[in-house]
Amino acid sequence: MKYIFLIGSYLLAFSINLMPSIKHPDSDIDILNSLVTILFMVLLLTYSKKGSRILKTFSMFGVISGVIVFVITTFEHDMIGNGILDVIASIQYPFYLIFITPLFGGNILFDLSYGSYSLLMSLFYGAVFVLTTVDSKKI
Numbered sequence: 001m002k003y004i005f006l007i008g009s010y011l012l013a014f015s016i017n018l019m020p021s022i023k024h025p026d027s028d029i030d031i032l033n034s035l036v037t038i039l040f041m042v043l044l045l046t047y048s049k050k051g052s053r054i055l056k057t058f059s060m061f062g063v064i065s066g067v068i069v070f071v072i073t074t075f076e077h078d079m080i081g082n083g084i085l086d087v088i089a090s091i092q093y094p095f096y097l098i099f100i101t102p103l104f105g106g107n108i109l110f111d112l113s114y115g116s117y118s119l120l121m122s123l124f125y126g127a128v129f130v131l132t133t134v135d136s137k138k139i
Helices: 004-023 031-048 053-074 083-090 092-110 114-133
Strands: none
Touching: 004 031, 004 092, 031 053, 031 092, 031 114, 053 092, 053 114, 083 092, 092 114
16 A cells, blocks of 8 residues: 555556557657656655665566566567577567556657667666665665
């Protein structure tokens, strides 16, 4: 119950950023996409100061997913045609949808490919992980 605003902002950011993130670069990202992304990022950073184990796990998977999507998109053109490598390449899509899509409105500033933007967002999730892990009383 204490994470209701964070979950609501995640669902809002996911639903508004879904189509632009799937159709990028063919569709445009507008200010609404950026606003819901900023809302989700601010709430994620705010809740990270509470040191929740759930948020720590979520941000750790966010870091891993950003790196996975980046690595797979980097080598994707070499993987086409091989059945086993195609299966490995398809692993990136759930990670991309779950962790990168809610933050995709921020790509209006950078206009990066989805692989590069995923790596950038893994840095954001890394910052959330550090903020969740570090005890604020020790600083």
